[in-house]
Amino acid sequence: MSKTSYLLIVVMAGALLYMGALRGYQAYARKAAEKAAAAEANGSAFTFQNVPVSLAAPMPEPVSRPVEFQAVQQPVYLENQPLSPEKQTQQAQETIASILADYQEDPTLQQFNKDLAAATQGRVNDLGALGGKELGRILQENPQVAEIVQKNMQNPEFAKTVQQIFSNPQFIQSVQQLQGAGAVPPKKAE
DSSP: OOHHHHHHHHHHHHHHHHHHHHHHHHHHHHHHHHHHHHHHHTTOOOEETTEEOOOSOOOOOOOSSOOOOOOOOOOOOSSSSOOOHHHHHHHHHHHHHHHHHTTTTOHHHHHHHHHHHHHTTTSOOSGGGGGSTTHHHHHHHOTHHHHHHHHHHTSHHHHHHHHHHHTOHHHHHHHHHHHTSOOOOOOOOO
């Protein structure tokens, strides 16, 4: 006989042993279930100090339909009342300063700030100053600021940095607050 024949005989013998073990386990499980059913029918259920104990977990009550979440939109204030306009302005300035502080090590932004300070004779030192109400006055008094912005926007690294800054929703909201574009008043709960 060849090696292939011996291999097939071993595989068939293994399959027969597996099927026999499976049938034996099924017979054992059937007998155990019958024995448990007979014991339960005879009243000899498992007891703990003469108190019958059910080993089955209670089934939860079926829910007829899912419960839908009803969100209530209410403004959330950390204080008891909304911030005063002065506090809102201060908070917007602090937010802009914080966001720009994250980019203070960026060489392209540092160069832009130097160019801006040189063009305005030191009155405007950084990008954050261009975010307030004074933007119109700054551009009117220093028309070269627009040229500096255009020149620096041609640098892809600077454009990428500015894009990252202006994609921050907190930055945009703070600039709108400072420029008076008006923060939308919160909706009242109905």
